[in-house]
Amino acid sequence: MADIQVNLCGRALKAPFILGSGPLSYSGASLVAACEAGAGAAVTKTLRARPADNPFPHMVAAGPGTIINGEKWADLTAEQWINEEIPYAKARGAVVIASVGHTPEEARELVEPVARAGADFIELVSYREDTMVPMLEETKKRVNIPVLAKMSPNWPDLPGAAGRFLAAGADALTVADSYGPVLRLDIRTARPVLGSPYGFGWLTGAALKPITLRCVAEVALAHKAAIVGLGGVGNAEDAVEMLLAGATAIGVCTAAINKGVKIFGELNRKLAALLDELGYPSVAAASGRALSHLRAGEQKEKLVFQYDPGKCNRCLLCVTRCPYGARTLREDKVMGLDEGQCRSCGYCVSLCRQGALTSNYLAGPV
Template sequence: MSASCPISRDSESIKKLVDNNIGGVVAKTISITPALVPRPSIAIVDRGLGRFYVLNTVKPGEIRVESTDHLNVRFIYSILNAESWSDISFEHYLEREYPIAIKYCRENNVRFFASIGYKPEELSILGPRVEKIGVDAIEFSTHYIGRDYKPIVDSAKALRESVSIPIFAKISPFTPNISELVRELEKIGVDGIVATNTIGPALSIDVETGLPILGGSYGYGWMSGPALKPLSLAIVAEIARNTKLPVIGVGGIVRGVDVIEYFMVGASAVQLCSIALIEGPGVFKRILSEVEYWLKTHGYSSILDIKGISLKYLKPEPRRTWSTPPVVDEKKCIGCGFCQQVCVYDAVKIDLIGNKRIASIDQTKCYGCGLCTTICPTRAIRFLEQDLFI
């Protein structure tokens, strides 16, 4: 699904999404009053230029590793935005954009979600209006909240009393007492949870001018993209452990394996936006094909087969507090040296065996921190499964 953001801003942009095999569309959020959007409003935040390895699986059993030494590669890890909701009136959406988009979605068997906000009284007005126009479901947002989740509950009650179609609550990463909140939302009659919204405030500065990159108040924006995924993933898992409501995971999806992670912790669907801003609507086809390939090569017939399979491993106590060194698969090792570079315990070295560079691990020095296993581009370094779950 698309998340509610500029990629679904109007009927024409939604048509482009539908044409790229999307399963569902969430239109850009509307409210009673059009937003005042500062300019600039969107910015990429990256880590500069660098070198890395790309692991391409050509077909099962055949791996090609490509170095980017010769390329200037941007490591994009987040996007900042200073937008809040649409600066177009809700009347325009209801009179023009929604009817065109809904018709096109139905012709292509794509679900259409309206996104509305923010206060209970606003949702009570907008909810019936968008339901009447024929949307399949409503995603509702509240303004960023502090230590009390009551505004979300109040908004959910107001919307539930106003409409009969499914409603989904979108929550922010720092929403307090999430497990308690979702149980309350379930009692109210909310049909699902969307986790999560962007996080902030966040700031980025143009070092050539000293000016903030974004044009919002204090230069602040809200962060999305890959840096958000670990936060959102943890929240999706917490929700899945505490309710039977479907959870839609959103935040930081850029590859098919990101989708796999969300489903493994209990998501029923996923949304994405940031990577589509960078790659365009064709990214949905790419990620879908990556998901299908992963499932096929791992012996699964459906993505539902992996839903929630990681939850049993997420326990309150730590796995272990003693060192268990990982092992190196010499067939997969390409001798890139990343593992040696990041090991602060000097436990990893690169040996020349014949004409091939191979990593080796000194078990007397290894702390078992696991950093080398996550930086290895070919997954040649790993913990044995029996060591992970003892």
């Protein structure tokens, strides 16, 4: 079986999956539950100088595997986290990443007590990119444990920001965070579905994955840094994609909310099996393997299709969804293509769940 242990900033984690900061990390007991279920580490809700007072409602389902939230930071006091919750989680074997936000003043106040309480790592988080460097400076002169800087997908120049954070002493980067702000409305009442200002919230989960992958790849292409890829991972296939894009370890928040912390055990088992199937001996071996294929130039070689009637179940998606009406599929599984109409867009191959239709670009469904 592939080796799923990872090394994050010199610390061995038994598994690559990390519970991201969120509602499942509201207390020390919740961190223990995630680690006992198989997470390699768990991030606390974000500690701030004052506990959060959340609007109602502040979480709404928003499509398959996707959530929009207006939830703030920890609703327990920082004192409680430092005196009770972190020591509780540490005493029960959890690997604790203490999330500290959102200003340099709060970093100055909180990072030392958090480290003394036993946190294994600190993750700094801010809504604003320009506060991260001063937060790192305040933190790095006060603690010796590894420090992660959490980056937002909303920031315009992630490679540039990552360079500044690494120069200011970040030991690793968490890439990325929720995307937004975004909005959903209740069509029956014409009201926003969240109670936050203007009803605006933050998008997480499945819909976020392609954004996160782009962010991770952008940072990994520019810097040789340890990266926790966080955003949109819900299964082993997503996890492999995140590794290939350059992640060292993989954060999971929304999928754990939707499926419970038992997802961590399942992810560990399925990732090990999938890495085996794909020929990677370890998580580390898969990390960054897509980067040499990400090139600035466009691909111009037209698609060459292969069709295996033995795998085809005649679902006809390739025919009905071709925007140009270029495909036909006879009852006896003879595939036709009108070369004059086909634009080599590739959509048909991506729709084929059976892997019957493949091409020189795509070896199976995505």
